[in-house]
Amino acid sequence: MDSLTSRRFSVTASARVAQWAALGTSFLLSFACPAPAQATHETQFSLGAKAVLERHFAGKDISYLLMDASGSVVAERWSSQRPISPGSLVKPFLAVAYGEQHGNHFPTVRCLGTSTRCWLPAGHGPIDLENAIAQSCNTYFLELAAGLDRKRAEQTFARYGLAGPSADAGTESLVGLGAAWKETPLALARAYLALEKEQQSIIQGRIMKGMMASAARGTARGVDSALGEEAALAKTGTAACLHVPRGAADGFTVVLYPAAQPRLLLLLRVHGVTGADSAKVAGAMLRSLGAGQSVSEGAGQR
Numbered sequence: 001m002d003s004l005t006s007r008r009f010s011v012t013a014s015a016r017v018a019q020w021a022a023l024g025t026s027f028l029l030s031f032a033c034p035a036p037a038q039a040t041h042e043t044q045f046s047l048g049a050k051a052v053l054e055r056h057f058a059g060k061d062i063s064y065l066l067m068d069a070s071g072s073v074v075a076e077r078w079s080s081q082r083p084i085s086p087g088s089l090v091k092p093f094l095a096v097a098y099g100e101q102h103g104n105h106f107p108t109v110r111c112l113g114t115s116t117r118c119w120l121p122a123g124h125g126p127i128d129l130e131n132a133i134a135q136s137c138n139t140y141f142l143e144l145a146a147g148l149d150r151k152r153a154e155q156t157f158a159r160y161g162l163a164g165p166s167a168d169a170g171t172e173s174l175v176g177l178g179a180a181w182k183e184t185p186l187a188l189a190r191a192y193l194a195l196e197k198e199q200q201s202i203i204q205g206r207i208m209k210g211m212m213a214s215a216a217r218g219t220a221r222g223v224d225s226a227l228g229e230e231a232a233l234a235k236t237g238t239a240a241c242l243h244v245p246r247g248a249a250d251g252f253t254v255v256l257y258p259a260a261q262p263r264l265l266l267l268l269r270v271h272g273v274t275g276a277d278s279a280k281v282a283g284a285m286l287r288s289l290g291a292g293q294s295v296s297e298g299a300g301q302r
């Protein structure tokens, strides 16, 4: 792709993200969910959610998987369940593996940017686990990956139902760089649900804090921008685009909503944009389903 085409592509991609984000004003469903009628409500919600998402987010560049807290699929549009490389969405699982091998202790790492292989050219400076998740710092996670027993890490990944990178893949694959770590969308979504359910544990609790910070002020800030302050837990990923024609990138976002007690998980891929831009679309999608509309349902309470 020449630079002019590439620029034109990214302009149209940004314009589309802005269009989708503007759709966040369609409040078509209520999240109010009285417990006694839950089963019926879930069915109605699923039907309603499918209709709303198909109507407003039908662009061929958008793939999504919407799940309830039990791991059942509420709505989905993903062309296949072939394994994908979700970029930095794998970082939290690397963090769990590292923490388990290092007595729950995590380092503070100095990110110098390009020279330490981070995506942010100027670097993040000294950074801890929570901020590294919020900012998706490559330098931080490359440091963790370098100190990992791969065999034991495989067992950790397997516990979450993840395949992990192939045994001969380089260290960078553990942070989601390159395409050697592939997971199906379903496995990845369920792994995040499992992670959230363990948030009373030290490592998983710190990861969830990082995901809350990501949605509030990190790479996934497009989510809370749409849903309200501290509404959600989120993580982004930016991966090399494997579509034809080739886009600048594929942006991924996973959102757990609401933050205080997640009832929904959204895994989203937007072709041709960064992870941060896909977070804006994720926020708009959840808002179109009624999320972020009422403080009484828990958004903004934590």
Ligand SMILES: [Zn+2]
Residues within 6 Å of the ligand: 111, 112, 113, 118, 119, 120, 123, 124, 125, 136, 137, 138, 139, 140
């Ligand atoms: Zn960094």
